[in-house]
Amino acid sequence: MASWEESIDRGVTKAKQEGKLVLVDFFNPQ
Amino acid sequence: MQDWFVRVRINGETQKDRFKAYMVPWTPTIVILDAEGEEHYRFTGFLPPLEFNAAIILNGAKAELDLGNYKLAIKCCNEVIEKYKGSFAVPEAIFYLCVAEFLSTHDPKNLRAGYDRLAKEFPGSEWTVKADPYKQIPL
Numbered sequence: 016m017a018s019w020e021e022s023i024d025r026g027v028t029k030a031k032q033e034g035k036l037v038l039v040d041f042f043n044p045q
Numbered sequence: 046m047q048d049w050f051v052r053v054r055i056n057g058e059t060q061k062d063r064f065k066a067y068m069v070p071w072t073p074t075i076v077i078l079d080a081e082g083e084e085h086y087r088f089t090g091f092l093p094p095l096e097f098n099a100a101i102i103l104n105g106a107k108a109e110l111d112l113g114n115y116k117l118a119i120k121c122c123n124e125v126i127e128k129y130k131g132s133f134a135v136p137e138a139i140f141y142l143c144v145a146e147f148l149s150t151h152d153p154k155n156l157r158a159g160y161d162r163l164a165k166e167f168p169g170s171e172w173t174v175k176a177d178p179y180k181q182i183p184l
Contacts, residue, residue, distance in 0.1 A: 021055075036079060039067075039078060041075075043058070
């Protein structure tokens, strides 16, 4: 399973380093 | 797909500030950002796995199109069309496929071919209506 980041800023930094897009899943656990 | 995206989950109970910052009123909402953090596309509402995967690939393809990565956009549109036959995303994927092919080649016949395919396979689709002007392009 691919890991999920919990921070958009961290995801964007990682995407910049790896040349990827960022997929953000806004969810409500209820 | 996991090689293409860095995946981020934002919890509505613990990260309300992020919901506000991105103006997300309802879940689930999927937002596609580029590597500069600029938003390209989003969609809201539950989708079953096949439709969800098709929507992710299609919206990723559209983001790549925005960024001028036409070959990747074409590859991903074709993946939606071929691998997710019958999904809601296919007509839109055909539309963006012909746009990406046109932007890649500057040959307007790609737009006409896209219209012809949509008119034949999806005559009632909004994407066929959106492609309607391309029927004027001579083959």
